[in-house]
Amino acid sequence: MQPVALLPAFAPWLDLAGLAVFAASGALAAAQRGQTAVTLAFFALVTGVGGGTVRDLLIGAPVFWVHDARVAALCLSVAFLIWVTPERWWRGAALDWFDAVGLAAYAVYGATKALSYGVPPVPAAVMGVVTACVGGIIRDVLAGEPSILMRPELYVTAAALASTLHVVLTVAGVPVPLAAAVAASAGFALRAAAIRWHLHLPAYRGRR
Numbered sequence: 001m002q003p004v005a006l007l008p009a010f011a012p013w014l015d016l017a018g019l020a021v022f023a024a025s026g027a028l029a030a031a032q033r034g035q036t037a038v039t040l041a042f043f044a045l046v047t048g049v050g051g052g053t054v055r056d057l058l059i060g061a062p063v064f065w066v067h068d069a070r071v072a073a074l075c076l077s078v079a080f081l082i083w084v085t086p087e088r089w090w091r092g093a094a095l096d097w098f099d100a101v102g103l104a105a106y107a108v109y110g111a112t113k114a115l116s117y118g119v120p121p122v123p124a125a126v127m128g129v130v131t132a133c134v135g136g137i138i139r140d141v142l143a144g145e146p147s148i149l150m151r152p153e154l155y156v157t158a159a160a161l162a163s164t165l166h167v168v169l170t171v172a173g174v175p176v177p178l179a180a181a182v183a184a185s186a187g188f189a190l191r192a193a194a195i196r197w198h199l200h201l202p203a204y205r206g207r208r
Contacts, residue, residue: 128163
């Protein structure tokens with residue numbers, strides 16, 4: 001299937017920005033466990049391309065990183081950067097804020113790409129969430145950490161807000177660049193609020 005002309009000119013850069021952030025989170029997950037440079041590179045690549053790979057396979061698109069040499073090179077470069085820099089550079093909440101930007105950007109990009117391949121609005125919104133979250137899920141499984149799906153924090157919810165709002169605005173006729181900016185800002189704002197005030201969804205309490 002050939003995509004329609006829906007992706008804005010800045011979309012590839014949005015994609016690469018989100019990719020770099022998620023690759024960094026993967027490399028850091030390995031670095032914090034004292035792993036080798038090879039493991040850092042593997043974690044960076046899997047985390048960076050995991051969500052986009054699943055998305056492309058589901059919507060019938062060529063798998064993006066197989067056809068774009070910049071993607072693997074970026075993931076490996078990020079892993080190398082983390083490998084050669086002091087651990088203290090990566091402590092604290094800085095990565096959480098970068099991750100919030102990447103989450104919102106990737107959710108919007110994934111939804112936009114799905115729409116450009118003729119995917120209906122509801123599945124397209126789901127593809128935005130898949131793009132933004134699946135790489136992190138794979139990272140957590142490989143690292144032996146509880147998956148982001150099993151945490152009450154507002155993470156997947158922020159991705160869902162960004163992708164759904166983008167789809168709604170696009171279907172309503174709002175220009176794609178404006179819809180992307182509004183939706184990404186909303187997703188980032190929700191994730192930022194969750195980081196700042198430790199917001200989370202209520203947990204299931206069972207029958208009473």
